[in-house]
Amino acid sequence: MSNRIIEEMNKIDIPRELSDRSKLGVLQAKSEMKMKMFKRRGFLFAASLLVGIGTYAVTNDLNLRDSQPEQTLFASPDGSITIPEIKLPEENSKANMIGLIVYNNKIYTQTDTEIIAKHANSLIGDKLGMTKGTIDEWSSHDEYTVEFASTVGITDVYSVKGYDQDFRIMTYEEKDGKVYAEIFESLNNITIENGEDLFGKLKIINNVNLAQIRYYSDFYNSTANYQNIADLNLIHSFFETLNETKPILQEDLPLTRHDYYNDERFRELIVYLNDGTKVRITLFEGGYVHYGYMPIYFKMEDLEIFNQVWVQLPLTD
Structure with a gap:
């Protein structure tokens, strides 16, 4: 090495x-x-x-x-x-x-x-x-x-x-x-040219049997308070769109990461795949997506499909 x-x-x-x-x-x-x-x-x-x-x-x-x-x-x-x-x-x-x-x-x-x-x-x-x-x-x-x-x-x-x-x-x-x-x-x-260079490796598309979403507070406190997403076609479309997105540097986020750590601006999306793997994806308000601890993010320009997933959890009071 x-x-x-x-x-x-x-x-x-x-x-x-x-x-x-x-x-x-x-x-x-x-x-x-x-x-x-x-x-x-x-x-x-x-x-x-x-x-x-x-x-x-x-x-x-x-x-x-x-x-x-x-x-x-x-x-x-x-x-x-x-x-x-x-x-x-x-x-x-x-x-x-x-x-x-x-x-x-x-x-x-x-x-x-x-x-x-x-x-x-x-x-x-x-x-x-x-x-x-x-x-x-x-x-x-x-x-x-x-x-x-x-x-x-x-x-x-x-x-x-x-x-x-x-x-x-x-x-x-x-x-x-x-x-x-x-x-x-x-x-x-x-080298990451688009979302497929990362998310394609995870083999999510046409492979999801359950999708869930939860708030930041539940994620942070390890609370299993998940909302199931019934429309798996929506999840399929979400990851198809994500595969086409371009990566961005963390410095190009409109806010600092700390500013996203609340229930209004943070969602965790969890997808269960047919092969028995479970993938966790972080969503930031405004169409930003992150996986694991890679030092890059993805900005979905198609906010319509992003927001359809986002609103599966209503805003907290």
Whole structure:
């Protein structure tokens, strides 16, 4: 793996689900600077392992999304945006990370797509290896170059049936009669020309069997207060339109991200796919769409189709 991987990380947006997935002891662990382990879907994760972005560490406080290092991305004249290779901070004492796996000279990280446990077995592809569980916030730089080094403990790693291995891999474990499966994605060192370059990889179109939407407050508080969207043709049209949209830089949003963190300007759209995956998409008022922690957004010019999805939840009082 290139030594560039151990240089300072370029601008990577904070995963929305980090708050939900890592609430147990995250802030306390960060302040104490020691490992506090907790079980997450059957794997041991370090509660203090968060993503280091530029000069600050991410906590589960979403407001910190507005504290961004100098913008390093730029849009090409044709409107495309190249997302650079993930680069890890040089100073380990300041470099905390989310779940990640090093495989085939690439870094795969946690994502906003989940596997529904009962469908996990049908998604297992070829076995790629076993994670070494060797990375924590005190790891040396050399440890990030080791194949299957990870922050997720020791577990088997597989390709995912139906998906490009360069984009998505999965971990899988059965323990005490329960299945624990996790998807990891590599969405860096790529060029995005339109929505299809990202959302096409997720294989959503004509593949949705359930769609739900919820407010920011429910998302932030991990409250399962979802509104089902009965019209799946609407969802199909939404993602068809999204595939045609152009990416924009975060700095091109009309408001700061913090300004969107309320029930009036934020919706989380969740789609359940026929293969057993569950995809979470963030919608910002005005036609802006975001997935995972990619440092780019998508602006839907067709506000009619966007607003038809948006109004599935009425404005709060």
